[in-house]
Every structure is written in structure tokens, then in C-alpha cells.
Amino acid sequence: SMEQLNKQVEFLEDKSSSGKLRDWSGKKKRNLSLAEIYMMIKESYRKIHSEKFNRFLNREERCRMCAIVLKYKRDKNGKRTLYEAYFCQLRLCPVCNWRRSLKIFAQVSKIIQAIEKEQEHAYLFLTLTQKNVSAENLDKTLDDMMYGWNKFMKYKKVKDVVKGAYRGLEITYDKNPIITSKMYQKKKDYYQKLGLKVGDKNPNFDMYHPHFHVLIVADKSYFKSRKYLKHEEWQELWAKAMKLDYMPQVNVKKVKGNTAEAVAEVAKYSAKDSDYVIEKDLDLSMNVVETLDYALQGRRLVSFSGIMKEWHKKLNLDDAEDGDLVHIDSEKDEELEGEMTLETYAWNVGYMNYVRV
Ligand SMILES: [Zn+2]
Incomplete structure (x- = not known):
């Protein structure tokens, strides 16, 4: 609807404790490039090698699912910490390796x-x-x-x-x-x-x-x-x-x-x-x-x-x-003060970025 279209789009801005912006979208884009490569490897084995086909089918699917939804807690000072997300844990995943x-x-x-x-x-x-x-x-x-x-x-x-x-x-x-x-x-x-x-x-x-x-x-x-x-x-x-x-x-x-x-x-x-x-x-x-x-x-x-x-x-x-790749810095949780609000960001294919949902 028009109302939805007019709603301001809110992109993710995740900053480290030193104030540096964390490049989530850049890492996710490279993760999707890797998923494409896994898909092509999988296709090259279709019909000729079912074991390898299945291996790379699994790789592709896991890779695509990685870090699609990010759930954050935010305190009264605006400090934010990740508390829930799925990470694929693949050895070559750009998102997981960064984490x-x-x-x-x-x-x-x-x-x-x-x-x-x-x-x-x-x-x-x-x-x-x-x-x-x-x-x-x-x-x-x-x-x-x-x-x-x-x-x-x-x-x-x-x-x-x-x-x-x-x-x-x-x-x-x-x-x-x-x-x-x-x-x-x-x-x-x-x-x-x-x-x-x-x-x-x-x-x-x-x-x-x-x-x-x-x-x-x-x-x-x-x-x-x-x-x-x-x-x-x-x-x-x-x-x-x-x-x-x-x-x-x-x-x-x-x-x-x-x-x-x-x-x-x-x-x-x-x-x-x-x-x-x-x-x-x-x-x-x-x-x-x-x-x-x-x-x-x-x-x-x-x-x-x-x-x-x-x-x-x-x-x-x-x-x-x-x-666990969600809580990479356990001290950060303790730094949060006062009442928490929960924020969810999801990967948006159109924007190729994380958008608040
Ligand atoms: Zn991953």
C-alpha cells in the first residue's frame, strides 16, 4: 500500500565499541556471491555425481540462510547488542569468518x-x-x-x-x-x-x-x-x-x-x-x-x-x-543499561541491505 511505501526505510547501523561502523551488508553481499559459486559447483555435478551434488546443494542452502535476520537489544542510551541470528558456520563464509x-x-x-x-x-x-x-x-x-x-x-x-x-x-x-x-x-x-x-x-x-x-x-x-x-x-x-x-x-x-x-x-x-x-x-x-x-x-x-x-x-x-557467533564479546551485554527495546533487521534483496522490520 501507499502507506507502506511512504514509510521511512531504516537501514542497519551497527557500530563497534570504538564507534566504527560494522560492514554487515558488504559481508552479506560476499556471502551471497559465495552461495552463487556453490550453486554453480552443485549444477556441474547434477546427474554425474549425486554425492557431490548433495554436498554442494547443502553448502549453497546454508550459505544463503546465513545472517538473514538479525535481532538486537537496545538500551536507553542507544547501545545495541546482537542477541539472535543464524550463522551458517561454513569455513569459507565471509560473514562467519568476519564474526x-x-x-x-x-x-x-x-x-x-x-x-x-x-x-x-x-x-x-x-x-x-x-x-x-x-x-x-x-x-x-x-x-x-x-x-x-x-x-x-x-x-x-x-x-x-x-x-x-x-x-x-x-x-x-x-x-x-x-x-x-x-x-x-x-x-x-x-x-x-x-x-x-x-x-x-x-x-x-x-x-x-x-x-x-x-x-x-x-x-x-x-x-x-x-x-x-x-x-x-x-x-x-x-x-x-x-x-x-x-x-x-x-x-x-x-x-x-x-x-x-x-x-x-x-x-x-x-x-x-x-x-x-x-x-x-x-x-x-x-x-x-x-x-x-x-x-x-x-x-x-x-x-x-x-x-x-x-x-x-x-x-x-x-x-x-x-x-557461538552471536555473542562474540560477552562483556558488551553487561554494558547495556535500563530498559531494553528489541529491534529486528532483515536482509532486503531489493535494497541489498539490512532493513528494520
Ligand atoms: Zn555464514
Whole structure:
């Protein structure tokens, strides 16, 4: 009716505690692009492979249902908190991965805060990598990395330093067939060594790069102690754990800033949806999504160990990966004051945005 048409449309404006607008609609749009890719994969298996057809039918449906309705509580000061929503929990979902990264940030912040309250520590950020792999070798490489990580953590030199750790797995994918100037600027030395220039064929095209992001809790005195490990030592230990016949790229740096937020910043859980929701290249997107979907299934992408694991338990935090994605920051609920009003927002296909209903 005319009355409905004239009614002011109210879009969702969800702000974080720091006042930053949360990009719900951007994430939901990418989630729907992923659902389209799942739909195309499903169609490619229609009649020829019923098991795969059903797998991707399920993926598509779950993906589409994700975060369609968002229910908020709002207090007298206008502060808002999410209290009900359905999240698909798919490993590749852009909405769910964003929620997970916010949740991991909140969890790591809380854990570091608790650790620092008892005793001051030093923090290191470690990136453990190995050579790029093709789609066929990805699954096996991930097995090796998980095994290698456990071995690495048991070495005496590592155990002497690491009092606690957070470990996140990231897999990036190289979607560029040609070396762009942006890529060249970033890794000039590397391309020069190979005698390659802008516009040449990218040698890493269609390759996967799995790596670990690790946050380490060490003694306050670590950087001046005898236990201190040089960059080459970290590198050798990782090569040994992984049984590599070459020296892998390993990055180690001191985490600057002592607030829990600064430390948690490096622990981010990241899966770049721009790597597999590739605009204007549906075939490539389908290949990458299918590869990652199988490779990530049932894997622990994040883990806590040592005192970080102990505090995760003591603080009663739930599973960062498969746990609740509605309440990602449990403190926020307690901040609300006075009488609550309930607000519901729903995804609107016409506006491609969340609209108050
Ligand atoms: Zn989702």
C-alpha cells in the first residue's frame, strides 16, 4: 500500500565499541556471491555425481540462510547488542569468518589481559611458511603442517621460550596469471632473482600458500636472556619439524605495545574471501572454492596452547571456531543499561541491505 511505501526505510547501523561502523551488508553481499559459486559447483555435478551434488546443494542452502535476520537489544542510551541470528558456520563464509575474527580478537585480548594481570610478559609474532603448493598437494601439506607444528612445539629450545601460544592457519591463493606492478613492487627482489618483470607470466599462479600465524607468550626477560633464539634458529627448527630440504621463509618480530588490544591485533584469524570469490572469473572461483572447501573440512584452524590454553579454559571461553557467533564479546551485554527495546533487521534483496522490520 501507499502507506507502506511512504514509510521511512531504516537501514542497519551497527557500530563497534570504538564507534566504527560494522560492514554487515558488504559481508552479506560476499556471502551471497559465495552461495552463487556453490550453486554453480552443485549444477556441474547434477546427474554425474549425486554425492557431490548433495554436498554442494547443502553448502549453497546454508550459505544463503546465513545472517538473514538479525535481532538486537537496545538500551536507553542507544547501545545495541546482537542477541539472535543464524550463522551458517561454513569455513569459507565471509560473514562467519568476519564474526570469527572479531571473536578471536576478543578472546585473545581477554586472555592477554588476564596473563598480564598476574605477571608481565614479552610477546613475539611468528609466521611459519613453506613453499607454495598446487591444489592436488594442498590436503597432504596441511596434514604435514599440523604434524610439524606439534613436533616444533616439543623441541627443547622452543619449549624453553614458549610459555603460551595462539596459532592460526591461513591459506592464501594466487589468482593473478600475470605479474602486476603492485605485485612487483611488493616482492621486487624475488622477481629480479627470477629474471621476471611486470607483465610476465606469474610463476605462482594457481598455487596455494598455507602458513601459520603464531603469537607467543615469553618471559619478560626473553629478549635479553640466554634462551633468546635468532631468526636463523627459528627457521632451522621449523625446517627440521617439517622435514624440509630447503630453508623456509620464517618471520619473527617483537610485538610492540603492551596493551592486550595491541597484542591481540596480530592474532587475527584471516581467510581472505577476495582470494576465492573472484570477480569476473566464475570458473576459477569454482575451482578454488571446491579445493578449499575439501581442504579445510574438519580441520582445527586455530589453537591455543600452554598458559593461553589454561586461561582460555579458566575464563570459560567457548570454541573460537565452531562456537557461538552471536555473542562474540560477552562483556558488551553487561554494558547495556535500563530498559531494553528489541529491534529486528532483515536482509532486503531489493535494497541489498539490512532493513528494520
Ligand atoms: Zn555464514
